[in-house]
Amino acid sequence: METNLQPHIRIGNGHEVQYALLPGDPGRVEEVAKFLEDPVELAHNREYKTIKGFYKGVPIFVTSTGIGGVSAGIAIEELKNIGVKGMIRIGSCGALQPHIRLGDLVIASGAVRNDGASYAYINKAYPAIPDTELLFHVMNAAKKNGAKNHTGIVRCHDSFYTDKEQEIDKYWSEKGILASDMETAALFVIGGLRGIKTASILNVVVEKEGDLEGGINDYVDAKNNSKRGEELEILTALEAFVSYDSTF
Numbered sequence: 001m002e003t004n005l006q007p008h009i010r011i012g013n014g015h016e017v018q019y020a021l022l023p024g025d026p027g028r029v030e031e032v033a034k035f036l037e038d039p040v041e042l043a044h045n046r047e048y049k050t051i052k053g054f055y056k057g058v059p060i061f062v063t064s065t066g067i068g069g070v071s072a073g074i075a076i077e078e079l080k081n082i083g084v085k086g087m088i089r090i091g092s093c094g095a096l097q098p099h100i101r102l103g104d105l106v107i108a109s110g111a112v113r114n115d116g117a118s119y120a121y122i123n124k125a126y127p128a129i130p131d132t133e134l135l136f137h138v139m140n141a142a143k144k145n146g147a148k149n150h151t152g153i154v155r156c157h158d159s160f161y162t163d164k165e166q167e168i169d170k171y172w173s174e175k176g177i178l179a180s181d182m183e184t185a186a187l188f189v190i191g192g193l194r195g196i197k198t199a200s201i202l203n204v205v206v207e208k209e210g211d212l213e214g215g216i217n218d219y220v221d222a223k224n225n226s227k228r229g230e231e232l233e234i235l236t237a238l239e240a241f242v243s244y245d246s247t248f
């Protein structure tokens, strides 16, 4: 029997894996599998689907975290419990700046903590920031892959359909925030508190003041540049882990 079996992700000790890619969507796990050697599905429970594979010889987990910081936080803690030390989110986002287009990558250098999950851990004076070294590896990998990318602060939220979304987006756009997603702040704060090396790469699926439902539907149906952005964020995260690992 697997020891230290984790209740939600349903994997335990013994895999000797130090790095995990974290998409929100379980469907994206299979997109990562296409780039791995010997991908094997280990578990799929609720929103948490995990495969293990190798990229350039480095063992890697890919675990979907579901939607929102609450769900992501559970996956992050349980992966840490079984020995994972570095985690890169490979997510989707909505742009808050007009020059950021569909399929561009947004690399988070920090996150506005408008989510509930990170606040459940610690008050908002604590910064939501990635690991500096891993961030540099991600930025270099994006450049090497030729991905059009933007590094800066993102905003994390818990709602899509309140009556105030447009007003809120306008406010944060005017403050220079690049894009919105729902899990990056929880990843950075939990990573900071637990000593996990974290980074977050977000593929733009909705442009600023674009059609939210249309953008996400087109992405799901693979009808726009966001599908190429997804491939580039996956490759960028994988290359970042390989170059980070080579520094040890």
Ligand SMILES: O=P(O)(O)O[C@H]1O[C@H](CO)[C@@H](O)[C@H]1O
Residues within 6 Å of the ligand: 023, 024, 025, 066, 067, 068, 090, 091, 092, 093, 180, 181, 182, 183, 216
């Ligand atoms: O595509 P993923 O990684 O799930 O990320 C984004 O998409 C979901 C909302 O559509 C939220 O989880 C948001 O953060």
Ligand SMILES: O=c1cc[nH]c(=O)[nH]1
Residues within 6 Å of the ligand: 092, 093, 094, 095, 180, 181, 182, 205, 206, 212
């Ligand atoms: O606008 C968007 C699009 C995707 N994901 C988000 O969190 N926000």
